[in-house]
Amino acid sequence: MTHDFELPPKSLSLLASVGGVVTAIIAIASLNYLSKQLTSTDTVLKTEISTSHSDTNNKAAQAIAKLDAQSLALPGTPVIPSQVTVNTIPYVAPGVGALTPWDVATAHQAWLYFQRNWNKETGLVNSVDGYNTITMWDQASAIAAFVAARELNFISATEFDLKISKMLDTLASLPLYKGELPNKVYNSQTLTPVNYGHPDKKAEIGWSAIDLGRMAIWLKIVGTKYPQLKSKSDAVWQHWHVQRLTKDGQMYGASVIEGKEQYNQEGRLGYENYAAYGLKLWGLDVNEALDYQSDVAFANIYGKGVPFDQRNYENSGANNYVLSEPYILDGIETGFQTLPKAYADRVLAAQEARYHNTKQLTAVSEDNVDRPPYFVYSSLLVNGEPWATITETQEKHNNLRFLSSKAAIAWHVLYNNAYTRQLFDFVQKNLKSEKGWYNGFYEDLQQPNTSLTANNNGVILESLLYKHVGKPLTVWAGVKSGRASGKKSL
Secondary structure, three states: OOOOOOOOOHHHHHHHHHOOHHHHHHHHHHHHHHHHHHHHHHHHHHHHHHHHHHHHHHHHHHHHHHHHHHOEEOOOOOOOHHHOOOOOOOOOOOOOOOOOHHHHHHHHHHHHHHHHHEOOOOOOEOOEOOEOEEOHHHHHHHHHHHHHHHHOOOOOHHHHHHHHHHHHHHHOOOOEEOOOEEOOOEEOOOOOEEEOOEEEEEOOOEEOHHHHHHHHHHHHHHHHHOHHHHHHHHHHHHHOOHHHHEEOOEEEEEEEEOOEEEEEEOOOOOHHHHHHHHHHHOOOOOHHHHOOOOOEEEEEEOOEEEEEEOOOHHHHOOOOOEOOHHHHHHHHHHOOOOOOHHHHHHHHHHHHHHHHHHOOOOOOOEEEOOOOOOEEEEOOEEOOEEOOEEOOOOOEOHHHOEEEHHHHHHHHHHHOOHHHHHHHHHHHHHOEEOOEEOOEEEOOOOEEEOOOEHHHHHHHHHHHHHHHHOOOHHHHHOOOOOOOOOOOOO
16 A cells, blocks of 8 residues: 555646635545545554464464473483593684675674774773673673674774773772672673662672683683783783682672672583683682583483583572573684583584474574563573573563574584574574664564674674684684593593
């Protein structure tokens, strides 16, 4: 239907001018009536079409939910013993070493986020577009983004040194939780410790060992690759009282609940091992946290034996998410020197198998969403439930499951197969914005998750840096470390 109305014919114009006001009013009223009728009809048609689409989407979502519920079988097929080992030689993905024009354009698109969200006064990068809060995890992603921008010649070496120096100087002088370790959240402009969602109210809420483990990796990469920055990256680590990060070979974090500090072991299979590797680079004892065998079990999900941590919320008080990001980061940054590549193979294979069974492209991870509850974990398996999307407090939001942009692009960089090509192409066609890459695409809603974050765009940039340099990023930077072990010894 067209809304392009032509001007009234000359006879009607003449009638209006000669016949007086009454005739003109009648003519105008007639046109207004006709316009209202057309608008009313158009509204009814749009409503009917929208309802029809909604009904179709609901039926499709219900069918997929049924298949998802049936996709889990226990016990699952374990990885064979010869594959349960981390790589002696860091893994290098096929096809690395040369970026395509699409790759370069993808990296430029991600870089838009950091151009918008870098704070000149502090050197820190907003975790969410236009929102003045930061976490250590997201600042590590921002460091990764600046390294990628320098190596891809988006910025000069001089600009890189100035901006990273500013960021590192700020990180080395942050007010710490109890004077010990970085608070979980800060205001990116005032550097005040705050709580999630309250950037203008001071609050010390504890620290995350997992976040600091990721930061530890990127402090080592920057300090090793760029000697002129080593003293600054070292100063950040030396600012922390790191003895409280570990206990008996495990990682420990702190939370403040009703005014009281809780000091608990932190991490489950995937994130635990990845973050522990970062702390190990700085000499901390994380042997227990690096052990990827003692608590592992396998669940067949769409026929693929996916590894999961047996320490779930019911028996340990913590969620045991199985999702893409820790396996992706381990591959890109260490070359699967922390977790067996066979685990990552299974995590990706199960998502591809879901696509073959449901026709729903799948690349799940955790990230911000553009509506309440604003942050979810989209998982292959969590607390015994397949394909659940939950909050940290176990609220279920399966209607907000989304294909993750960072996961889609990074899986393609690491595996470069027919399925990952579909993921990459889907992101290119559907998730570009003038501010960077949207976080993802909702399955049920069939629309973009328009949240924009430093982590999403940072992981995309570091994935393409990995492809560009042709090596895992710690290896490329020259970071020295003994290989992680699936047992207790290193």
